[in-house]
Amino acid sequence: MFPAFSGLCGHFLALCLGLSLVLTPIQAYQQLSDDTLRALSRPGDEFDIHNGAVLSPFLQPRVPGTSGHAAVLEHMVKYVQTTLPKWEIAFQNSTSKTPVTGNKDIPFVNLIARRDPPGVPVGDIARLTLVAHYDSKLEPEGFIGAIDSAAPCAMLLHAMRNIDEALTQKWATAEEHGIDMTLEETRGIQIIFLDGEEAFQHWTATDSLYGARSLAESWDSTINPAMSTFKTELASIEMFVLLDLLGSKDPYIQSFYPTTHWAYRNLGDLERRLRAVGQFKSSGADPWFVDTLKTSREVEPLGGLQDDHIPFLVRGVDVVHVIDFTPHKGFPSVWHTIEDDGEHLDMPTVEDWSVLVAGFAAEWMELEGHMPTADAPGRETPPRDQKSRKITRTPDEPKSWRRKPSVSTRRPSFPDTSWRPCFGALRVDND
Numbered sequence: 001m002f003p004a005f006s007g008l009c010g011h012f013l014a015l016c017l018g019l020s021l022v023l024t025p026i027q028a029y030q031q032l033s034d035d036t037l038r039a040l041s042r043p044g045d046e047f048d049i050h051n052g053a054v055l056s057p058f059l060q061p062r063v064p065g066t067s068g069h070a071a072v073l074e075h076m077v078k079y080v081q082t083t084l085p086k087w088e089i090a091f092q093n094s095t096s097k098t099p100v101t102g103n104k105d106i107p108f109v110n111l112i113a114r115r116d117p118p119g120v121p122v123g124d125i126a127r128l129t130l131v132a133h134y135d136s137k138l139e140p141e142g143f144i145g146a147i148d149s150a151a152p153c154a155m156l157l158h159a160m161r162n163i164d165e166a167l168t169q170k171w172a173t174a175e176e177h178g179i180d181m182t183l184e185e186t187r188g189i190q191i192i193f194l195d196g197e198e199a200f201q202h203w204t205a206t207d208s209l210y211g212a213r214s215l216a217e218s219w220d221s222t223i224n225p226a227m228s229t230f231k232t233e234l235a236s237i238e239m240f241v242l243l244d245l246l247g248s249k250d251p252y253i254q255s256f257y258p259t260t261h262w263a264y265r266n267l268g269d270l271e272r273r274l275r276a277v278g279q280f281k282s283s284g285a286d287p288w289f290v291d292t293l294k295t296s297r298e299v300e301p302l303g304g305l306q307d308d309h310i311p312f313l314v315r316g317v318d319v320v321h322v323i324d325f326t327p328h329k330g331f332p333s334v335w336h337t338i339e340d341d342g343e344h345l346d347m348p349t350v351e352d353w354s355v356l357v358a359g360f361a362a363e364w365m366e367l368e369g370h371m372p373t374a375d376a377p378g379r380e381t382p383p384r385d386q387k388s389r390k391i392t393r394t395p396d397e398p399k400s401w402r403r404k405p406s407v408s409t410r411r412p413s414f415p416d417t418s419w420r421p422c423f424g425a426l427r428v429d430n431d
């Protein structure tokens with residue numbers, strides 16, 4: 001190598017090294033303490049299948065386009081408006097013909113509720129995205145779909161209430177301490193209730209996933225403001241965690257994707273810790289997250305398991321698919337039968353799931369220190385020390401899972417054109 005060239009290369013290498021240090025993003029995941037885990041609230045009466053305020057309204061047929069469907073949508077909207085008033089609600093609407101409804105356009109309404117950190121430009125926010133579908137299957141007549149997916153929807157609502165106050169406290173404390181939210185607090189959270197997951201007749205590429213296909217396509221082409229960290233609404237999804245077919249006893253949850261196995265393992269580890277502190281009330285002794293001890297290289301993507309994540313997965317979104325599916329046995333025995341109703345739910349399992357989802361969201365959003373604890377409910381602590389973040393990642397994990405870099409310059413805020421609630425096609429009374 002010529003000296004002049006090597007000098008230039010030296011500078012170039014130094015620049016690259018410096019850039020890589022600046023741009024190497026950090027995927028943080030902060031475990032909750034045992035005290036905080038013990039203090040997570042359980043749904044209790046709210047999940048009573050006959051008159052519980054959260055779960056029971058879901059337990060009715062809710063085929064798209066029917067009154068039961070509209071009632072369940074209204075229930076979710078009212079719950080968010082009254083119990084999670086700081087959450088922004090939006091609808092994403094579409095219509096489609098189906099094999100059994102001829103020329104009639106059936107409406108599909110995805111409901112999105114999200115909470116973003118204050119003062120952060122919308123295109124710079126990475127959102128933990130928790131998802132379940134709220135529609136039910138047309139047949140058999142009277143089908144309730146309790147595990148599919150009434151119970152997962154209720155779990156999401158309860159879990160968000162479990163963490164909501166801590167989010168408020170964390171962000172308020174950060175602002176009080178003058179922390180630059182555009183640098184430090186760029187994580188938001190959203191729950192998506194997808195419509196039209198079920199096939200109307202037989203599962204095909206066009207008779208299924210009506211809501212998910214429409215939302216993924218729409219968000220893929222919804223461009224964030226210029227110079228945003230994330231180009232599209234779709235790219236703002238930090239992790240897409242799909243809950244489906246949950247609520248039967250002894251669930252068997254596999255890891256399907258090597259690139260998100262680290263997040264799956266965090267769920268499995270959280271399950272273990274919740275059991276250790278006595279927060280799991282279901283009777284089974286076997287772990288639910290059966291692949292926690294595997295490395296990401298040992299995870300084999302399972303082809304053919306179609307669900308709402310597919311339209312997002314094929315567009316490059318990171319996915320954790322939390323679904324009860326046992327090799328050789330398949331889905332829970334009540335799956336797609338008239339027996340998938342409230343009476344066949346294993347309620348301790350349903351409640352455990354809700355606590356686990358809440359704990360996972362709290363750890364993802366780094367809420368330790370802001371959650372109530374068994375000793376001191378609602379105590380306030382100074383903002384967390386960056387060095388105390390626990391990085392849960394094993395050496396075999398690829399670096400590609402790491403978070404996208406946050407940009408260290410303030411940008412002018414642009415009008416938000418990407419997030420516009422569309423109330424036109426749906427009216428929900430607010431009283």
Ligand SMILES: [Zn+2]
Nearest residue numbers: 137148198336
């Ligand atoms: Zn189903």
